[in-house]
Amino acid sequence: MRARIGMSARIDMxxxxxxxxxxxxxxxxxxxxxxxxxxxxxxxxxxxxxFRLSLRACLVIAALVAAGLVISALTLSTxxxxxxxxxxxxxxxxxxSTLDRFIITRLREPRLLTALAVxxxxxxxxxxxxxxxxxxxxxxxxxxxxxxxxxGALIVITLIHGTAAQTAAGAxxxxxxxxxxxxxxxxxxxxxxxxxxxxxxxxGALLSAVNGYLLIRASENDAxxxxxxxxxxLNGRGWDYVGPEALALAVxxxxxxxxxxxxxxLELGDDLSRGLGLRVEWLRGTALLVGVALAASATAAxxxxxxxxxxxxxxxxxxxxxxxxxxxxxxxxxxxLLAGSDLAAQQFPTGLPVGVVTAxxxxxYLxxxxxxxxxxxxP
Amino acid sequence: xxxxxNTDTSTSTGMGTDSTDRHRLSARNLTVGYHxxxxxxxxxxxxxxxxxxxxxxxxxxxxxxLLRTLARVLSPLRGTVFLxxxxxxxxxxxxxxxxxxxxxxxxxxxxxxxxxxxVARGRHPHQNLLSRWSEADERAVRDAMAATDTxxxxxxxxxxxxxxxxxxxxxxxxLAQETGILLLDEPTTFLDLAHQVEVLNLCARxxxxxxxxxxxxxDLNLACRYADHLIAMRDGAIAAVGRPGEVVTPELIxxxxxxxxxxxxxxxTGTPLVIPLAPNPLRQEASSS
Numbered sequence: 001m002r003a004r005i006g007m008s009a010r011i012d013m014x015x016x017x018x019x020x021x022x023x024x025x026x027x028x029x030x031x032x033x034x035x036x037x038x039x040x041x042x043x044x045x046x047x048x049x050x051f052r053l054s055l056r057a058c059l060v061i062a063a064l065v066a067a068g069l070v071i072s073a074l075t076l077s078t079x080x081x082x083x084x085x086x087x088x089x090x091x092x093x094x095x096x097s098t099l100d101r102f103i104i105t106r107l108r109e110p111r112l113l114t115a116l117a118v119x120x121x122x123x124x125x126x127x128x129x130x131x132x133x134x135x136x137x138x139x140x141x142x143x144x145x146x147x148x149x150x151x152g153a154l155i156v157i158t159l160i161h162g163t164a165a166q167t168a169a170g171a172x173x174x175x176x177x178x179x180x181x182x183x184x185x186x187x188x189x190x191x192x193x194x195x196x197x198x199x200x201x202x203x204g205a206l207l208s209a210v211n212g213y214l215l216i217r218a219s220e221n222d223a224x225x226x227x228x229x230x231x232x233x234l235n236g237r238g239w240d241y242v243g244p245e246a247l248a249l250a251v252x253x254x255x256x257x258x259x260x261x262x263x264x265x266l267e268l269g270d271d272l273s274r275g276l277g278l279r280v281e282w283l284r285g286t287a288l289l290v291g292v293a294l295a296a297s298a299t300a301a302x303x304x305x306x307x308x309x310x311x312x313x314x315x316x317x318x319x320x321x322x323x324x325x326x327x328x329x330x331x332x333x334x335x336x337l338l339a340g341s342d343l344a345a346q347q348f349p350t351g352l353p354v355g356v357v358t359a360x361x362x363x364x365y366l367x368x369x370x371x372x373x374x375x376x377x378x379p
Numbered sequence: 380x381x382x383x384x385n386t387d388t389s390t391s392t393g394m395g396t397d398s399t400d401r402h403r404l405s406a407r408n409l410t411v412g413y414h415x416x417x418x419x420x421x422x423x424x425x426x427x428x429x430x431x432x433x434x435x436x437x438x439x440x441x442x443x444x445l446l447r448t449l450a451r452v453l454s455p456l457r458g459t460v461f462l463x464x465x466x467x468x469x470x471x472x473x474x475x476x477x478x479x480x481x482x483x484x485x486x487x488x489x490x491x492x493x494x495x496x497x498v499a500r501g502r503h504p505h506q507n508l509l510s511r512w513s514e515a516d517e518r519a520v521r522d523a524m525a526a527t528d529t530x531x532x533x534x535x536x537x538x539x540x541x542x543x544x545x546x547x548x549x550x551x552x553x554l555a556q557e558t559g560i561l562l563l564d565e566p567t568t569f570l571d572l573a574h575q576v577e578v579l580n581l582c583a584r585x586x587x588x589x590x591x592x593x594x595x596x597x598d599l600n601l602a603c604r605y606a607d608h609l610i611a612m613r614d615g616a617i618a619a620v621g622r623p624g625e626v627v628t629p630e631l632i633x634x635x636x637x638x639x640x641x642x643x644x645x646x647x648t649g650t651p652l653v654i655p656l657a658p659n660p661l662r663q664e665a666s667s668s
Binding site for chain 2: 036047051261
């Protein structure tokens with residue numbers, strides 16, 4: 001069938017004042033724009049491709065991309081050796097002095113790209129977990145991933161005295177094994193959100209005790225490097241970190257986007273979702289798998305950087321004012337949050353681990369957002 | 380990509396001429412239970428096409444379980460649910476969802492969802508990767524909101540609506556699914572009497588427009604008033620089936636609910652009205668007829 005390609009973006013953006021109960025005091029809101037491409041031949045009024053586009057979401061995405069670009073430029077420019085912005089641009093596009101090229105393309109660029117990619121993975125993964133657990137505080141740790149990853153890393157650091165790569169591998173293995181154990185322990189006639197959270201808390205507590213024991217019996221040196229790993233850092237991340245993380249994102253982000261519309265339906269509850277034709281168990285399993293894989297890739301690259309997975313989806317949800325997982329916006333928010341935090345961390349002469357900054361920045365922003373909404377009287 | 384043909388027309392491919400094959404939705408030898416313990420045992424039921432069927436019974440008698448099994452949400456231990464002559468649990472879920480809709484009991488919406496966004500999610504079974512918001516989707520949502528009188532609430536957040544408004548929005552979502560059969564699990568719980576009547580009047584309009592409705596209701600008198608087909612259940616089995624005027628008797632109510640009562644004609648509709656017998660101190664001496 002040959003589809004006649006014709007752009008017919010019918011726009012429904014009459015900024016209608018809604019007639020909600022008086023006193024709710026809401027301002028006019030923009031309706032999504034409907035986009036339809038390619039009329040089906042012989043079937044008037046039917047298109048091949050159709051979707052709704054929220055103008056607000058587009059604006060938010062544009063703003064996040066702009067923020068990411070500004071942060072990237074500043075990151076490449078600042079440091080103990082200052083490179084003017086004009087030279088940054090020239091160097092990135094393949095020109096510039098030898099020294100600039102070395103500093104930017106060998107040292108700063110891979111670290112920046114790692115930060116952006118890890119942030120995106122954490123943001124998207126967090127969005128999946130919060131959607132599946134129907135809990136705004138949901139994160140990969142609800143199925144014990146973070147604690148398990150720490151156990152794996154601690155075993156490598158304190159018992160095997162392995163290299164950084166071995167530590168990363170240990171963390172990923174520990175996290176995946178724990179997540180799998182929690183998933184199967186929680187499974188009985190399918191996995192339900194609550195049982196998953198409860199089993200996750202139980203297993204997490206168990207592993208926390210193991211982690212504490214490993215730290216206590218470690219030598220002072222090992223304990224210090226363990227503590228540094230546990231807080232998450234981007235120090236000295238080279239191109240060998242960028243490739244694998246980019247590859248992981250190239251596979252996992254489309255997968256996350258693919259399931260996110262169905263996840264929006266799943267948020268309405270299991271019975272209703274089944275009534276709407278969802279394969280609930282399959283969908284939940286896939287979402288957890290993709291979410292854990294995203295978290296694992298991020299942990300392998302930067303350690304367990306805190307708070308990004310938690311706050312990025314919340315920030316995205318409030319910026320777009322849309323219910324549902326908001327996967328892509330969360331990924332962008334996570335990237336901006338982590339790259340911005342790393343930029344801030346690098347301003348400290350001693351080289352603060354980025355995990356400290358994400359906790360402070362993300363926490364402050366979330367607290368501000370929530371308090372603002374409480375004052376407006378909306379939970 | 381197959382177009383969304385109108386699947387509302389009966390496409391019964393039943394081979395036998397068994398009574399269950401003449402109806403779009405039926406079940407045979409149904410045994411359903413949780414953790415291997417049957418709640419419903421060896422039950423046969425059919426839902427007459429175009430009826431407003433109401434399932435009544437005491438708490439825990441299995442009426443919700445029956446409804447959820449008919450909707451393919453629960454899998455039976457034994458027996459089969461047939462939709463258009465095919466075993467429903469063998470059909471692809473999206474295909475079922477284009478023919479049969481379910482509004483579960485006390486549905487919960489995510490925080491910060493708007494009415495329009497919620498109603499639009501009812502279109503999920505009709506959408507796919509490319510066709511995410513077709514003309515048909517838009518029309519179905521608009522019609523569903525008009526039918527439930529929720530058009531003006533489109534931009535409101537669900538959590539700022541009253542209980543009655545919220546239930547109408549959920550019904551709009553179920554309507555947007557555009558199924559010929561709609562199953563409602565206690566659509567009037569937590570509503571005051573006026574809102575119960577409002578929701579049931581809406582159901583009656585949907586029924587008059589040609590939909591097959593199956594609802595679980597608690598209020599016997601409202602059930603008798605609105606249903607044209609009543610299924611009374613007791614202990615996981617069917618105690619009586621038929622028009623309310625024919626099956627609702629004091630004996631049946633005593634049998635199903637353990638409630639001694641009188642049954643009189645509803646002065647408004649002529650349908651049965653169940654009056655529980657009062658114990659002595661509350662009785663009016665002169666009232667004996």
